[in-house]
Amino acid sequence: MADKIIQMQVRNASNTAWDILNPKTKASAVLMNNGKSVEESVATHTTQNITYYVDPTNGNDENEGTENAPFKTIQKAIDSLPKIINHEVRILLEDGIYNENITISGFIGTGELYIRGRNLNKETVIINGKIRVTSNNIRIYIAFFTLKNFTDIGIGATSSINLFTYNLIIDGGMLSDDGSRVGIGVYHSTVQIGECAFRNFVTSSAWTKGAILSSTCGVISTFTCTFKDVDIAFFADYGTIHGAGNFSYDNVNTAYVTRCGGQIWGVNAQ
Amino acid sequence: MKKLLENGVFTGFEAEKIVIDRDNGRVIGYIGNQEIFSFCGVDFSKVNYEVEGGEDTPEVSAQERIAELEQIIADLSELLIENGVI
Numbered sequence: 001m002a003d004k005i006i007q008m009q010v011r012n013a014s015n016t017a018w019d020i021l022n023p024k025t026k027a028s029a030v031l032m033n034n035g036k037s038v039e040e041s042v043a044t045h046t047t048q049n050i051t052y053y054v055d056p057t058n059g060n061d062e063n064e065g066t067e068n069a070p071f072k073t074i075q076k077a078i079d080s081l082p083k084i085i086n087h088e089v090r091i092l093l094e095d096g097i098y099n100e101n102i103t104i105s106g107f108i109g110t111g112e113l114y115i116r117g118r119n120l121n122k123e124t125v126i127i128n129g130k131i132r133v134t135s136n137n138i139r140i141y142i143a144f145f146t147l148k149n150f151t152d153i154g155i156g157a158t159s160s161i162n163l164f165t166y167n168l169i170i171d172g173g174m175l176s177d178d179g180s181r182v183g184i185g186v187y188h189s190t191v192q193i194g195e196c197a198f199r200n201f202v203t204s205s206a207w208t209k210g211a212i213l214s215s216t217c218g219v220i221s222t223f224t225c226t227f228k229d230v231d232i233a234f235f236a237d238y239g240t241i242h243g244a245g246n247f248s249y250d251n252v253n254t255a256y257v258t259r260c261g262g263q264i265w266g267v268n269a270q
Numbered sequence: 271m272k273k274l275l276e277n278g279v280f281t282g283f284e285a286e287k288i289v290i291d292r293d294n295g296r297v298i299g300y301i302g303n304q305e306i307f308s309f310c311g312v313d314f315s316k317v318n319y320e321v322e323g324g325e326d327t328p329e330v331s332a333q334e335r336i337a338e339l340e341q342i343i344a345d346l347s348e349l350l351i352e353n354g355v356i
Contacts, residue, residue: 231317255311259283269295269311 045084052077055094085111092118101129107136117144136160143167153182157189164192172201183211186218193222201230210235236262243267272323288321291328
């Protein structure tokens with residue numbers, strides 16, 4: 001496929017002609033794609049359920065994202081979605097290794113977005129990178145994959161409500177004290193974390209750590225997670241964590257820590 | 271302010287009073303009487319916490335005080351029965 005030419009133009013004051021983009025004039029800016037406004041070429045909201053397929057081995061981001069013509073990257077599938085989701089959207093990940101950072105941002109509506117391993121096997125879908133979930137108000141489910149080789153925070157949720165993380169393996173990759181690392185960090189967001197396995201979060205870094213971190217105005221509900229080779233499993237730092245069920249600790253220094261008004265309920269000590 | 275050290279490294283936690291309660295797997299920091307941080311489920315066989323400035327002794331909890339009082343009453347009752355007082 002030929003490269004697309006992207007142009008930025010604005011309507012003039014009388015709305016009769018186009019001028020070149022003046023960065024100070026935001027309200028009337030229209031993105032042009034091969035002479036066609038993006039408004040016309042990209043849907044702003046869902047009209048039906050959508051399923052996209054992603055395959056890191058056989059996919060191609062120039063494809064349509066169908067089962068027979070999958071995308072190569074998860075980000076391409078996310079970026080192909082309308083921002084208003086009023087239906088069920090599934091992004092199904094074929095087994096394989098994905099080398100990408102992922103951003104899920106700005107989705108609103110009454111629908112749901114699922115991003116999960118297609119074969120429901122968290123061991124066979126590997127994402128080397130981090131996931132950022134910012135400013136969403138739809139229900140987002142991410143499940144059935146392994147997240148590893150990320151820096152600082154594996155899954156970071158900011159200003160998002162209704163993020164659900166299930167059946168994940170989150171590997172901090174730290175078996176020695178070489179910096180700070182968080183598995184799932186929650187800020188100004190509500191997140192549920194269930195049946196996730198956290199591995200290799202060994203650090204004595206002072207300020208940012210904990211396999212699960214609830215920071216400023218973060219609210220986490222969690223159940224049935226396991227922790228192996230972890231310094232601190234749960235850390236409530238200005239945020240809250242509600243636990244249900246018995247958590248399993250294997251070579252964990254400290255089960256949970258509260259600081260700065262952070263609160264934790266229902267989490268068992270070792 | 272006292273500083274909490276983990277294996278000799280400053281953890282970032284500091285407080286006027288820091289209690290290391292090895293029997294109950296806890297580390298608690300206070301400013302005045304206000305608890306400002308708390309570690310629970312600490313495995314002291316794996317991690318060594320120290321306090322720069324000297325650690326404080328654990329305060330006896332209300333539950334522990336009640337248990338202690340109940341034991342005293344039980345011992346006293348046994349003594350009174352043994353001596354035919356009651």
